Amino acid sequence: MDHVEEKMLFPYAVSNYYNQVQVQVQNGEQKTRRRRKKVKEGELSAELKKRRLNDEQVKFLEMSFKKERKLETGRKVGLATELGLDPKQVAVWFQNRRARHKSKQLEEEYTKLKSAHDSVVVEKCHLENEVMKLKERLCEVEEEMKKLSMNGNTVPSGGNSSPSSSFSTITYHPQPQLLVKEFGAEAEPEIFYVPEYSEYGYPNFLDWGSVYGI
DNA sequence: GTGCCGCCGCGGTTACATCA
DNA sequence: TTGATGTAACCGCGGCGGCA
Known part of the structure; x- marks a missing residue:
């Protein structure tokens, strides 16, 4: 040249x-x-x-890019001849096109990840809400038990009652208890079993999920 | 094996074109 | 007119293959 x-x-x-x-x-x-x-x-x-390259040249280059994103020497020279460009221009165009493609892909990937992240955040909020409700319910149940023990009543244990000195030392050896789950005004009452109580008078930690059916 | 050379791709940058 | 955005061209660097 x-x-x-x-x-x-x-x-x-x-x-x-x-x-x-x-x-x-x-x-x-x-x-x-x-x-x-x-x-x-x-x-x-x-x-x-x-x-600036004209529309026809860009269209042709785009078609070529769709077929193959990399450019070997023969193809580059062929394209350049076909379009009346310098092979270096074709090389530069492909280089820039790859960069644009990569940038667009990254942007799409970011959008997807952000969307997934947002879903997880929403789910987390729901779960935290659920935990709060469960804690409230737990307080209510504990309060109820306290009242019963203050009145000198024993907590029913499968029909059998046994005396207890205080709430803190109360020990249950229950048959499975029936409770009514009453979350939400519109929800149907749901019956489920209370698991065996621990030596501290509370269900074992790992059993709380089954208490509330979660 | 090694050093040199040319080529290529990539990331980053610049200057210009275009558009709202 | 001006700022934002898109594009062509470039720079510098590293990797790779061919060659002496």
């Missing part, structure tokens, strides 16, 4: 379009880089103004 042709295809790839500038690179160090000169209004040549 001679100089004139190069200028036609790459108007910026000519030395007098560049300045040597000091730039700061990623690690903070200063480096000399070649930078395109800014062109003043009115100084834009015809070549500079026709930098």
Whole structure:
């Protein structure tokens, strides 16, 4: 490719379009880089103004990109010949296109992950709400038991009653108890069994789930 | 095995084009 | 007119294959 042709295809790839500038690179160090000169209004040549690829060229390149995202030399030269471009332009177009594709993919992936995250947050709120209700219910039951023991009643144990000195030392050896679950005004009462009580008068920790049917 | 060279892809950047 | 966004082209770097 001679100089004139190069200028036609790459108007910026000519030395007098560049300045040597000091730039700061990623690690903070200063480096000399070649930078395109800014062109003043009115100084834009015809070549500079026709930098953008036309619709037909873009369409063709897009079709080619869909088939294969990487560009081997033969294909690059073929495309360049077909479109009247420089092979380097084709290479640059594919490079930029891959970058755009990757960026778009990342954006989509982020959207999906964010959506999944939001769902989990909502689910967490529901579960926390449920835990609060269960704690309230537990307090009510404990209060009820306290009252019963204060009145000198024993907590029914499968029809058999046994005396107890105080709430803190009360020990149950129950047959499975029947309770009525009464969450929500509109909910049907639900009958379920209370598990065996521990030595502290409370169900074993791991049994609480079965107490409330969760 | 090693050093050099050319090519390629990638991440990041710049300047210009376009649009609201 | 201006700021935001898109795009073409570039830089610097690292990886890889061919070659002496």
